[in-house]
Structure formats: C-alpha cells, structure tokens
Amino acid sequence: MTLKRLFSYVCVVAAGVGAVTPVAGFGAEPAGAPPQKAAAAEKADNKPSAEERQSVTKHSVTTAGGRTIAYTATAGTLTLKGENGTPEASMFYVAYVADGAKTANRPVTFFYNGGPGSSSIWLHMASFGPRRVPIALGMKAGSAAPLAPNPQTLLGETDMVFLDAIGTGYSDVLDASFGKNYWGNDQDAASFAQAIRRYLEKNDRWASPKYLFGESYGTTRSAITALKLHDSGVHLNGVILMSSILNFAQRAPGLDRMAINQVPTYAATAWHHGKIARQGSLTDHVERARRFASGPYSAALAKGHWLGDEERNNVAREMAELTGLSPEYLIRSDLQVMPDRFRKELMRAEGTVVGGLDTRFTGSEADGTAEAAATDPTENSIAGPIISAFNGYIARDLGYKSNQPYYPGSRIRNMFALWDWSHRPPYGARQNAMADVAIDLAEVMRRNPSMRVLSMSGYYDLSTPFFATEYDLSHMMLPADLRANLTERYYESGHMIYLDEKSLVSARTDIAQFLTGH
Missing domain, CATH: 3.40.50.1820 (Alpha/Beta hydrolase fold, catalytic domain)
Structure with missing residues (x-):
C-alpha cells in the first residue's frame, strides 16, 4: 500500500553532532539580535537513555x-x-x-x-x-x-x-x-x-x-x-x-464498503484531470458521486453474482461518467476497482500514473502495461525535501545532538x-x-x-x-x-x-x- 511505503521509509536522517549557532532568517533571531546559544545536552549516545534530555533555543x-x-x-x-x-x-x-x-x-x-x-x-x-x-x-x-x-x-x-x-x-x-x-x-x-x-x-x-x-x-x-x-x-x-x-x-477483504468509499474520490480525481465532462463545480460533481455510491452502486454490489446484466450495464455507464473509467473496464472489474488499479488506468493512454496520497500529483512508470500502479508520484516529490530540511534543522537550529540516526x-x-x-x-x-x-x-x-x-x-x-x-x-x-x-x-x-x-x-x-x- 502507498501509505505503508511512505510511513515505513527505510532511509534515515543522520542528525548532525555539532551545535551550530542559528543564523538570521533560518530558525534564529532577526538580523542584528544577539545570538542565542543552544542549551544542548552534552551527552550523545548510540543508544536511547532513560535520562530525559533537552536542548532549548530562542x-x-x-x-x-x-x-x-x-x-x-x-x-x-x-x-x-x-x-x-x-x-x-x-x-x-x-x-x-x-x-x-x-x-x-x-x-x-x-x-x-x-x-x-x-x-x-x-x-x-x-x-x-x-x-x-x-x-x-x-x-x-x-x-x-x-x-x-x-x-x-x-x-x-x-x-x-x-x-x-x-x-x-x-x-x-x-x-x-x-x-x-x-x-x-x-x-x-x-x-x-x-x-x-x-x-x-x-x-x-x-x-x-x-x-x-x-x-x-x-x-x-x-x-x-x-x-x-x-x-x-x-x-x-x-x-x-x-x-x-x-x-x-x-477495509477487510470481501466487504463492499471499501469499494463504495473510493468512488467519490475517484470522481474528484477524474474532475481534476479533465477525464470527465465537467458539469458544475468540483463539489457538485462529488455530491453526484456520493449519491451514486450510496444508492445504485451500493445496491448493485449488495446483489453479488445475482446482479442482472441490465442493472450491471446501467451502473457501469453511470460510474464511467463519474470516474472517467470506461464501462468495459468497470464490467471486467466486477464494478470494483481498487485504488492502485484506478491510479494506473485513469490516464493510461497518456502513459501517466496518478498519486495515491494526493491524486493531483502525476508521474510515469517503466511498465505501461501493468494492471496497477507500483509507485506514488506524491511520495517521490515530497520525501526528499522534507527529510533533507529536518537533517540540518534539528542540530543546527534546535541544537539537539545525537549519534543515533x-x-x-x-x-x-x-x-x-x-x-x-x-x-x-x-x-x-x-x-x-x-x-x-x-x-x-x-x-x-x-x-x-x-x-x-x-x-x-x-x-x-x-x-x-x-x-x-x-x-x-x-x-x-x-x-x-x-x-x-x-x-x-x-x-x-x-x-x-x-x-x-x-x-x-x-x-x-x-x-x-x-x-x-x-
């Protein structure tokens, strides 16, 4: 899952071990103000300690x-x-x-x-x-x-x-x-x-x-x-x-609720990327998707394999108008499309995959024929700048020293x-x-x-x-x-x-x- 990949990031940030006086405009007093010396802890261990430590800066x-x-x-x-x-x-x-x-x-x-x-x-x-x-x-x-x-x-x-x-x-x-x-x-x-x-x-x-x-x-x-x-x-x-x-x-397998929950977000994503005929505002489109998801769509899924062809086709057609996916694709998917498949399918013709954490982000993948997205463009864009910023900030500006990563x-x-x-x-x-x-x-x-x-x-x-x-x-x-x-x-x-x-x-x-x- 995308969320798991981001929040279980294997890369680490090695915090600096030298206390640096904060500079103006970067976690410090305004230019011309007396420099503030961090009250950093002296001890830097490789293992956590039961002793509470702190560094105080202004x-x-x-x-x-x-x-x-x-x-x-x-x-x-x-x-x-x-x-x-x-x-x-x-x-x-x-x-x-x-x-x-x-x-x-x-x-x-x-x-x-x-x-x-x-x-x-x-x-x-x-x-x-x-x-x-x-x-x-x-x-x-x-x-x-x-x-x-x-x-x-x-x-x-x-x-x-x-x-x-x-x-x-x-x-x-x-x-x-x-x-x-x-x-x-x-x-x-x-x-x-x-x-x-x-x-x-x-x-x-x-x-x-x-x-x-x-x-x-x-x-x-x-x-x-x-x-x-x-x-x-x-x-x-x-x-x-x-x-x-x-x-x-x-989110348990076999339950319809997971598929129902995703439909309004699919609709919002299709609206953002221009994959549907826009009628009204984003909130108007989302509201139509809400009504569809809790009404005809939910009722159709509840019937399982007893769902008739006519109803299946009608639901697929309406869902396609909301989400930008083709009716044929939806029918082949038994009307249930998991998020990573949606992210791959929505803009497949453009060779583009949409994000999971934020579906406005887009990127490309090596395998254009895969059924599901393997990466998340959101993660690729945000992780590096945030991790790099923290790396310098914690030691340089907040004066916290540790030999731990x-x-x-x-x-x-x-x-x-x-x-x-x-x-x-x-x-x-x-x-x-x-x-x-x-x-x-x-x-x-x-x-x-x-x-x-x-x-x-x-x-x-x-x-x-x-x-x-x-x-x-x-x-x-x-x-x-x-x-x-x-x-x-x-x-x-x-x-x-x-x-x-x-x-x-x-x-x-x-x-x-x-x-x-x-």
Whole structure:
C-alpha cells in the first residue's frame, strides 16, 4: 500500500553532532539580535537513555497577519515507564512555546503523524510549525525546497508539541524486549497518553486548554488516546482529525464498503484531470458521486453474482461518467476497482500514473502495461525535501545532538507484521481483531460533552478517502446536542492537506477558528 511505503521509509536522517549557532532568517533571531546559544545536552549516545534530555533555543516568527511571535523551542525526550515503574522507552519531541503567555489560558496542542510507523516529521516540517518546507503542487523529485519561516504557523493560537511514536524518529525502546508494550493499537495509544501526561507535568501545563492533532493513523491514535487521557483525569478541549482512518474493519477483504468509499474520490480525481465532462463545480460533481455510491452502486454490489446484466450495464455507464473509467473496464472489474488499479488506468493512454496520497500529483512508470500502479508520484516529490530540511534543522537550529540516526519512518523493518492490530473497545469484554475507534471517540464525547472535534478531509486522498470518514463519523450515533460539537471540513487537497499553499491557508483558518472558538 502507498501509505505503508511512505510511513515505513527505510532511509534515515543522520542528525548532525555539532551545535551550530542559528543564523538570521533560518530558525534564529532577526538580523542584528544577539545570538542565542543552544542549551544542548552534552551527552550523545548510540543508544536511547532513560535520562530525559533537552536542548532549548530562542527564536521568533512573523505571521501572515504581521504579528511577530518570540518563542522557545525545546527538543528533548520523555521517559516512558512500564506498569512496575521500570523505564522502558524514550519518546522524542519538539515543543514550540510562545514567550510571555499565561499558560493557564494558552492552549497546547500535541501533533503526530501515523503509519503506524511514522515519525511526526511530515506535520513538523510541512504544516503549521514556525518553520516549513514549501511543497508546491506539481513539484518534481529533486526540486529545491529550502526550509523557511512559516507565516501560516499556528503558534499565534496554540503552543505546539510534535511527538515521535516509539520506534520512529529518535524515539525507541530501551531494550528490545519492551517492543511488544508499544507496537499495537492500544499499546501505542497508552504510550502517547503517558507522554502527554509527562509533558503536562514537566512543564506545569495542567491548567492549559489541551488538544490532540493526529493525521492518518494518528487519528486512530487520537480516538483511543483521548479516552485513555479522560479516564486518567486529563480532559481534552478538542481533537483535530486530519485524513482519518477510524474503522479498519471497513477495509477487510470481501466487504463492499471499501469499494463504495473510493468512488467519490475517484470522481474528484477524474474532475481534476479533465477525464470527465465537467458539469458544475468540483463539489457538485462529488455530491453526484456520493449519491451514486450510496444508492445504485451500493445496491448493485449488495446483489453479488445475482446482479442482472441490465442493472450491471446501467451502473457501469453511470460510474464511467463519474470516474472517467470506461464501462468495459468497470464490467471486467466486477464494478470494483481498487485504488492502485484506478491510479494506473485513469490516464493510461497518456502513459501517466496518478498519486495515491494526493491524486493531483502525476508521474510515469517503466511498465505501461501493468494492471496497477507500483509507485506514488506524491511520495517521490515530497520525501526528499522534507527529510533533507529536518537533517540540518534539528542540530543546527534546535541544537539537539545525537549519534543515533533519525528515522522518518519505522526503525523496525517489519513493523506492520509485528503490530497488534486488535483493539479493546470502551465497552464489552471482547478484544476486537480489527479496530473501530469511532466508538472510542463517541464515548469520550459523551463522557466529556464540552470536547469538540474537527474533521479535515481532502478530496484527492485515496489513502483515507473522505467518504469513509463521513460514514464512520455518521455512525457514532451521537445525540443532537453532541453532534453540534462535531465539525467537518473539506479541502481541494490530498492526504497531507497542508502540502500546497491554498489548502494550507484554508486549513490554518479552520483550525484557528476551532482553537479560539470563533
């Protein structure tokens, strides 16, 4: 799967080992200001340590509104302990805290990517932090994209803490035998809940408004973690879900729901690339695809091999008009086209494959006759600039020294095979083999009626299609008063909504409104 390839990146970033004074315009004070010396830890080991480390530096950033924010950046580790109090793991984090603010009124938001098996490098380096790698739509692999001040940072609204899951980034278990305690749905969420509590304790942020921000599998993590935090006395003010996957059971082989979920994204992609006769706007076309997917298409798939020829032909013809695929191809596919086949087939005549994480990206492959896409042009375009930027930034600007390599993805090559995909729901005695964590999110919303949820989805995301998110959220069965706490927003973007400037600005506006309540 495309998502797995990106978040299990095998390349590593070897962080620099020499502390360098930040320079003006690149993670530093403005020109003419006294240089800030990093309070970097002296010790640099090849193995993680139970001793918590940190490097503290001072910086400033100017927002799009012209406000200059002085802030403190802390790169460090949080020690996680087992049930018996034995240190088991070290979680790396980078925190950005505005100077001079009263912490009792100042929100703090915890950010992380997903995978499972991804560090937070993608959100950290490309979204709402004070420094950002500018990724442009259509950018080709090898293009220069130097790290720059980010006027779209959320630092004006919230302090930001980026957390790396155990086994990614600089985060790791202290002994290999502890891995089983962290590599699973519930185990992972427990580690994040513990790390968040530790950060709150260490920095006296118990009174601050508290938010979670997860992307992709990070939304799975957020749903479970939110309930675990609530049960431990940490009540959240809100949860932000970007590109959600809340119910893994929908993806089980043999179920129709996976095929149904993809159709509106296929339609949006065909609209973007001009593969259908456009009638109205993108949202108009997507709405027609929604109605088709939940109506005639769903009814046809439910009949299985009892579906009659006339109905099959009618459904194939309507689906072709929406998705740009030929009726003949759809019939040969039994009306069900998996994402990698769609990405290959849509623009096969042009010798072009479309992206999976973001279907607006395009590229080419050596085998033009293959049934399915083997690569993702999105990955090829974005990974290099982001990883390269982090490589210099962490040591040079944040003063964090380590002889360990930084793993953008998992340091465990077979993380997916080792992962415990089961989940214990909030009620019932059974451990479910496949997680549906929308149940957990609904439960914490019931227990904490003040907690709000913001769901953010991209029209061009085939990894976590927005129609699946709509289905999951609508099946939380919330009463009317709690449904008012759930906000859904959509963007003309892909899985990583923040990649292009237009979507970044729109997303930032929505998040700022969510955090400030207006």
